[in-house]
Amino acid sequence: MQVRLLVPGLKAVNREWMKNLSSSLDSSWLSIEYPWWNNDEAEINIEPVIDAMTEANPDIVIAKSIGTLFTSIALNRGLISPKYIVFLGVPKKAISEEEYGEILTAIGDEDSSFLIIQQTNDFLGSFAEICESVKVESLDLFEINGSDHLYDDFIKISEKINNWGDVQVNNHRQSTR
16 A cells, blocks of 8 residues: 655645645545644744654655755655655745755656646745756656745645556556566
């Protein structure tokens, strides 16, 4: 059985986002809950998040916003090795160049298939801006209307993920025969 993991954005409102996305997808998903969601004063410490991701040992990851950075760090450290990774709303303008470099390095991982879903005018990084900086041929990029960084068109997003996943899984099965 495949382990499917959702890695959300920074704020606690993403609990609801995860529930909505999970219910619109075709299978059950584990979800990361950040320790700082329960305490507004808590410091953001990614190590417990990385530990939870490592413990889950996911085959498929869907990460939103800052979750794309956390996923990239775990992947680059060699702590997770999912076959399929979906990034929604890569927050290029909200993170440092070094952190964005972590994401670009992860996207270049040859052992994982990547899909990036980015809003046309996402204020944290538009579709065009992400396309400009990503130079990986095996990457799939999908543009979705919007500019608010919410990624709440769950029907369109889940259709794209499910269709992409079927193609990727079918190709993987064919290549292992």
